[in-house]
Amino acid sequence: MLGKFYGLGVGPGDPKLLTLKAAEVLKFVPVVAVPKSRADRDSVALDIARNHLSPGAEILELNLPMTSDPVVLEMAWQAGAERIFDKLQAGSSVAFLTIGDPSLYSTYQYVLEKLKGIAPEVEVETVPGITSFAACAARVSEPLASGDEPLLVLPAVDEKLGEYLEQFPNLVLMKVSRDMERIMAEMSAHGRQALFVSRCGSPQEAVVRDLSSLAGEKVDYLSLILVGPKGE
Numbered sequence: 001m002l003g004k005f006y007g008l009g010v011g012p013g014d015p016k017l018l019t020l021k022a023a024e025v026l027k028f029v030p031v032v033a034v035p036k037s038r039a040d041r042d043s044v045a046l047d048i049a050r051n052h053l054s055p056g057a058e059i060l061e062l063n064l065p066m067t068s069d070p071v072v073l074e075m076a077w078q079a080g081a082e083r084i085f086d087k088l089q090a091g092s093s094v095a096f097l098t099i100g101d102p103s104l105y106s107t108y109q110y111v112l113e114k115l116k117g118i119a120p121e122v123e124v125e126t127v128p129g130i131t132s133f134a135a136c137a138a139r140v141s142e143p144l145a146s147g148d149e150p151l152l153v154l155p156a157v158d159e160k161l162g163e164y165l166e167q168f169p170n171l172v173l174m175k176v177s178r179d180m181e182r183i184m185a186e187m188s189a190h191g192r193q194a195l196f197v198s199r200c201g202s203p204q205e206a207v208v209r210d211l212s213s214l215a216g217e218k219v220d221y222l223s224l225i226l227v228g229p230k231g232e
């Protein structure tokens, strides 16, 4: 009998923000699949979940590089799905860990698609997690959006950022680490205030209200920017 495949959101960093449901699954699942972008890097998702793993749980490290090369990515997702399927076929259930929530910019979605291509009959359960930007807003006790205001979530910064800053009262800018100089310039050109949060919920957490103080600094990949209502 095939094992069951779980996609587990482990939250943004604080192990206390892992849901009871995710903890319940981790308690019994014999194989935990962990995406790793570089062989020498520790997995943040695994660190968050570590205290909930069942004794003797097998850690299946999947090499999922951070690249925009579509051929390399397709091959990595396929290889990851095949390794997961080997475990499922042997009767073991597998939990794939993902930072924050699995439905938001997560490799889980791509690996799941490949897995369904290999074995459409596999039973799948996705357990939501607290997404990073909800945790960042909670960290400073500020709203993401109020009343009937829209909220724009951007996975990356592009040439339309200025346009969006004019149109939207509330924005979440994710994956900002490579574009800080450009973001700072656009914020000041459009008179917008922003809040920078890095590694929210972890011991390395940083909250910065004055973006210009980050000029020239190397910014952690696990960082985002919340932009509040215009003029505030």
Ligand SMILES: C[S@@+](CC[C@H](N)C(=O)[O-])C[C@H]1O[C@@H](n2cnc3c(N)ncnc32)[C@H](O)[C@@H]1O
Residues within 6 Å of the ligand: 012, 013, 098, 099, 100, 101, 102, 103, 104, 105, 106, 130, 131, 132, 133, 136, 173, 174, 175, 176, 197, 198, 199, 200, 201, 221, 222, 223, 224
């Ligand atoms: C590939 S996306 C994953 C998003 C994740 N699935 C979620 O629900 O938040 C990675 C981006 O999420 C944001 N992020 C994830 N964890 C974070 C944290 N603890 N603090 C601040 N930003 C975080 C950063 O913008 C990072 O570049």
